[in-house]
Amino acid sequence: MNLFPQNVKLLSTLRFLESGSSQGNFDNFNLALHDDDQQNDVLTNRAMLVNHYNLPSLPVWINQTHSNLCVDADSISSIVDADASYSKKIGTVCAVLTADCLPVFVSNKYGTAVGIAHVGWKGLLVGIIESLIKSFDDNPKDLIVHLGPAISQLSFEVGEEVRSQYLSKNKNFKSCFHYANDKYYLDLYVAAKVVLKSFGIETISGGDRCTYNEPDHFFSYRRDGQKSGRMAHLIWIDSTRN
Numbered sequence: 001m002n003l004f005p006q007n008v009k010l011l012s013t014l015r016f017l018e019s020g021s022s023q024g025n026f027d028n029f030n031l032a033l034h035d036d037d038q039q040n041d042v043l044t045n046r047a048m049l050v051n052h053y054n055l056p057s058l059p060v061w062i063n064q065t066h067s068n069l070c071v072d073a074d075s076i077s078s079i080v081d082a083d084a085s086y087s088k089k090i091g092t093v094c095a096v097l098t099a100d101c102l103p104v105f106v107s108n109k110y111g112t113a114v115g116i117a118h119v120g121w122k123g124l125l126v127g128i129i130e131s132l133i134k135s136f137d138d139n140p141k142d143l144i145v146h147l148g149p150a151i152s153q154l155s156f157e158v159g160e161e162v163r164s165q166y167l168s169k170n171k172n173f174k175s176c177f178h179y180a181n182d183k184y185y186l187d188l189y190v191a192a193k194v195v196l197k198s199f200g201i202e203t204i205s206g207g208d209r210c211t212y213n214e215p216d217h218f219f220s221y222r223r224d225g226q227k228s229g230r231m232a233h234l235i236w237i238d239s240t241r242n
Helices: 039-052 121-126 128-134 160-169 171-176 188-198 221-227
Strands: 008-012 070-072 084-087 093-098 102-108 114-119 143-147 177-180 183-186 203-206 231-237
Touching (some): 008 102, 008 114, 070 128, 084 093, 093 114, 102 188, 102 231, 114 121, 114 128, 114 231, 121 128, 128 188, 143 188, 160 183, 171 188
Parallel strands (some): 070 084
Antiparallel strands (some): 084 114, 093 231, 102 114, 102 143
């Protein structure tokens, strides 16, 4: 269910798009240039992305490094290192790429500011969600969040050192880990909610998909390794207002 204002548009691409161009192991709608896919094929896919979804402008791509850096997409003219971006202008398309990590879409309830974060276990730990939330001038209780497709807990094995780092940051992260067969499993969805609710954000949707277990729909780096492509996740303010 889309709880966002009518003028806020968001989407997550799928692994396949009819007539997509990527070849071989990337299964036709890879949107990441940093993989070993043919650059011309990816650029063709990016052009198709704009046309297929009738985007108001080219997506503002960022170079994702699992950091806590959030940038103003309205003011950058070239690709910069960051893992989140935000916009307060009509037609600016904020974008991230994922293949198991969690895309976190955010809007204020007025439809005047939007943003998105690329959230892996490292980014979540160093505070990428906090950086995105703090980029909004609004009271956090006036923010709306959607959690896009990511790897589910039972497919996301992590080491004891990861759990220790999380608990050192916040004891409330204990609820994000499941222990079975001498292994720990991290729930990125629950971990994101721990952070969001610490700001008082309660309007949160999504969190019910698994990139690893849905190969017909999603790329998954943990499942496919180096041959995995990337999905795109986009959010923007449309010219149609409530």
